[in-house]
Amino acid sequence: MSLCKIFPLLALSLGFGSTLGAQTAVMRVLLDQERIEASATLSVIDAKGTRTLAHGFTTLLQGDELKAFDVPLRVHILGSGTEKELLSTYRLLPKPQWILVARRGAALLAQGEGLPEAQTFAHQLQQAGFRDRVKDLRAYLKEFPRALEAREELLNQLRQRGERTAQRYMGVQVPPPKERLDRGDLAGFLHAQDAPEKVDLSSANALSPVQDFEAWGDFAHELDFVFGSGEWRELDFLWLREGRPLDTASPTLRAVYKRWQPSVEAALRQEPESESFWNLWIWMSQAQGGKPLGPLLSTLSPSPLTPKDQWPPERVVHNLFARARTQEEWRTLQALYLAKWENEPHVLREPAPPRPPQLDQSQIMGSDQALLFDHDWTLCLAPLLECCLRGGDPGLADTYLMEALNASRWAALPEKGAAVARRSGHSALAARWSAQRAVGAH
Amino acid sequence: MPVPSRFRTLALALFVVPGCLSAQTYITAGDNRLSLRQVLRFHPEGMVLSLPGAQGKSLSAAIDTALEAEPALALQLTGQELDSGLKAGREFLRLRGWSADLPHWALVGPDQRIYAEGTAAPTSTQLFEAYQQSPLHTRAQVLRDFLKVNSDHLEGLARLILETRALAERRTELALGPKSSADALEPTGAKEGTDPTKAPPPTKASEGNAPALLLEELDASIWGEYAALYQRFIREGIWLDAALDGAGPIPLAGELSSSAEHSPGLRALASQLLPTIEEQLRHHPSNEHRWQVWMSLRAAGATSRPSQVLAGLRPLPGALRWPPAAALVAFVEDARQRGDWREVEPILQASFDQTLELLRAMESAAREDANQGAQALGSNGSAGMQVQMGTYFGFGGWNSDVADLLEAKMRLGKLEEADKVFQALWSRVSKPATASSAAALARACGVDSLAQKWGQLAR
Structure with a gap:
């Protein structure tokens, strides 16, 4: 989503004020449209x-x-x-x-x-x-074989049916992101929009080849068709945002993804900033149990006008971060976040100067300093620290945290840092950070 | 999709705002923390930076004038005035140890090296020559060099299309002068970097409402490269890869330049490409981007009508509307152009009805949310919670959809229905501005009775 679309809406969303967190029903109405x-x-x-x-x-x-x-x-x-x-x-x-x-x-x-x-x-x-929507859509596609909306909808329907059948055979219930709205969990829903949850399917029944084919055969066949025809580049794959991540358990789907992932990688070489291609690549990789990011990145070049810290797109990096599992992935992501941290302006890194009297207040978005710190933390420093810690470089994490603490004097920072250290398995560092006090904190 | 994806975008925008904001946006141009390096980071081609003197004398306007004139226009450089009271300005002064007394300008590379400087504003030619002697390359040139090695890099191609388009649009504007006034015609440059003073008279006189046209030779020199790139972009189907969220250079490059009507070459190209665009549009008539590209070709003189594009197609089973919501703007534009509102009126009415239905659903949902919020706070139901969706999201109040519907009804003489639509709106949003906008529209449509009736509410 481009920032130019977001900015005019910022004031609007802030207008919701404290009720923002409870707008699950409104959200559902908008999405269901x-x-x-x-x-x-x-x-x-x-x-x-x-x-x-x-x-x-x-x-x-x-x-x-x-x-x-x-x-x-x-x-x-x-x-x-x-x-x-x-x-x-x-x-x-x-x-x-x-x-x-x-x-x-x-x-x-x-x-x-x-x-x-x-x-x-x-x-x-x-x-x-x-x-029966699938029957209706197939009939429609027979009449209009290149109707992309019908193809998108058919894929969506087949996906949903595949998920239902697979869950029945696997003996599991994996809620789709939208179901979180029914439980009033807006934050969880939004998180799942960026990066579908990692689901533990270890206790699920394995799909037999017949069950696998019954559940996913039609969907896989349709995917093969759109990848074979090249139509996939023009389609909106809804399940990347709304599907249940059950694909790991299906040999049929894994085979489809293995077959077509090189096409997605080739498309990324042509359009390395495309969020839709990236999201598809990430989904395919996750379904196959993870695929190293480094080798792909080494074959991609963003346009020469794109600053190196601006690529891959921020939401893509966030999505990759949310799914990272291996030390190698953490290290690759650490380099990406570090480029952002070092080259972008950051309120947490730059010493807070006295505000010049002529500065128009509206020039700084949002007057709440703590809110700005919190955004900077969530979007950059927290993932950078976590990548350092999980990638095996706690010393570097310590340096960045102390640098931010000294520059920003943000009172909440030590405890926030400690929480990241704890969940990354560095309890001693967590204790040390937790004990820090920002000098002249605000 | 039956309802434009803008609703999804809107929904996510409303709720994901903090997550979508890039961390870098927290420090803006006026912030004292912004460093010189950060000012330059989006400009590998370099920038013309300046600082006013201690007496407040600014070079900024003169630099902008120089950059907007040939030959420097070809460089497409950005000029920015810094503030010596802020970090970036102080760093700029330190580059050469200047005092802050006099105003200063400099051509600065991305590595902060200075290639030209002065205390008086440079002329366009001085800037151009200084740039030619520097190792810097224009954005367009950087992209051309990149594409020589990476010929299938489609985002690079889209960016080059945007760069060449921006330059050609500006050159067209200069050639045609303000509002095509013959007196204001200026001789202008030919190709990037060549002598601009020997150009032929730039336009044919415009007749009636027809747009002024560039003469053939000048047209080719201004638009030639863009036309070739755009043709490839459409012919090879690259425009179809428009990112689904509308971000990135590819969707932007898909629309033909808004100045294309002045270029005989682009007008011919638009007519030539229209069948290709329409074929793709028929494959996805609910895609707003494809309609926008189609409209951009039509604005360049290609003749077609939205109903022709959709002829022979059927709505998707279960679709909420037909024609698709994405085609609405095209239908309205077509009606306005032809002065015939009969076809579009029911389409606008359906859109209006659907919007109201959505608004009602949202109000009900907001009440539900308020109930839950109140329960979470331990109060009694929604008694203390005001649920007023009002004109949130812009579609409960006066907007172009409502204006178009009212105009259609008034042009067709359905005055009673127009008043009913307005009264429904007025009961929701009783703002004087709404009434005066409606009254002005009624006057423009020549419906004095409604203009008077609605106008009274504005007082």
Whole structure:
């Protein structure tokens, strides 16, 4: 996302003030606007704790009878407050139940207290206007074979079906990023937008070749098609932001990624600043258990007008950082963050000068110094320290932290640094940093 | 996608703002911490820096004039005035141990080496000659050299397109003069770095509303390189790789120059490339970027209509709207050009209705969030929480979508419907500015009754 789009919105977002952290429902509405219109929404009002009904529906929708339908599911927990409007609108008693509400006109189409039979519910969905989207899209593509939006949507549908089937066979439930919004976890959702979580699938059942093919065969076939035709460069792969990272467990998907990752690398050589190509490369690498970053970087050249500390793009570096696992990766990333730290202007690194009287306050974005320190910390110094610590160079981390502490005199810095040291396995350093006091702190 | 991706962008922008801001943006040009090295870091081609003297005498305006005139214009250098009270300015003074009494300028390389300097503003020719004698290379030249070795580096190509476009646009502006006034025509340079004084008369006289055109020879010298690069960019499908979030040089380079209407060569190229663009647009009619590229060709005189582009296509199963929201601006522009609003009016109405539906959903969601917030704070429901989405996000109030809809209705004589749309808006946003904007629009459409009615609300 370009900064020019962000700046005009900054003031707007700050207008939300302290409620910013609780805007999960608004966020969901904005994101859901991108969906192809669903005929209706399934709302499940469930008891706190077990969430039996919600889990039941999640499983039900993954079954063979219902997987053709893309049903938007909203979960409301009794007593949370989010259910109040539904209860009053449809005059419902406050108890666990489900309702199917038409998107247009908001008419109540079906309701019940227990989990419905799959066939009955499939019938209700058809009555509500749901159709097998994959069939519809394939028919459309037969008529318009180069319709990119249809291809994107088909891939998205096949991906979702693959995820449902794979989870069933693997005996796991991996929540997609959007589900975090239902739990009010906006921070987790935003984090997952940058870098899908590392999911531990060690306790999951292994997919047999037949199960793997059943789950992922169609999706893999479609991926092969778009990579073979070259269309992939023009497509928005939604699952890179919204998918469940289950791919490691699928030999079929790993083979597809291994086959086509060289094409992505070739495209990156032509467009090394493309965030979409980078995100695809990162996803493919993660699915294959990690691929060294250094060799790829050594084959890429940014445009000669791009300062070396500005490449790869900041969000890409952040994404790579969030997924780094090996010492080699930490060291590669350390060099990237160090270039940023040393060449960019940083409020944490430059001694705070007295502000000249003629300086217009608006020239410094945001008047809250602590906020600026915190951004600088989150975006650059914290990852730099973590890379140094995990890459095996705690002495360097110590140097950078002390440099920032002396320059900025930011009172929160010692404890923030200590937290990074602790999670990187350097408890002695954490204790030492924690004991630091910034001279003349503010 | 049925609704433009701007909603997604907007959503993420609202919430991810802190995460998206580059750390480097925290220190801006007025900040005392910005060093000279940091001022220069985005300018491998060098910069013309200056400092005012102790009496406040500034060279900045004269330097800008010199940089904007031939022959220095070809260098496309950036001039920046520093402040001796700030860090970068103090470092600049120290480069040669100057006193702060007199004003100073210098041509400075990215390594802080000075290649020319003075206490009086340089002329354009002096700057140009000093640059030619220095080892510095213009941005365009750096890119050309890079592309000789990396011919398939598409971002490099896109950046070169942008650099050549900027120079050609400026040269066209100079050649045509302000508003094509014949009296203001200036002789201008031909190719980058060549003698600009022997140019032929630059334009054919414009007739009526037709744009002024550059004469053939001058057109080729100003736009030749850009035209060749742009043609490759479109023909090879590079423009289709537009990054999905709209960032980077490729989407920017995809749109034909906004000055293309003045170039006979680019006008011909636009007509020639239009079928290619339209074919790709038909493959992805919900892609805003493709419509923007199409509109840029149309602005250069290529003739086509949005309804022709979409002819024979069908909406995607389940699509919320047809024509796609991404095509809205193209339809409005087409209506305005033809003075016929019949086709676009229902499209604008559908867009308006969808926006209102979205706004209602957001208000409801905001109430839900407020409830949760209140619960988290231990208060009683939403009683104390004001949920006022109002005109947040810009689409609950007066904006171009509303203005276009009102204009369509008034041009078609649907005055009652226009008033209804306005009253719905007014009940949401009762601001005098909204009423006066609407009244001005009504006057422009020749609808005095509504102009008067709405105008009264502005008082």
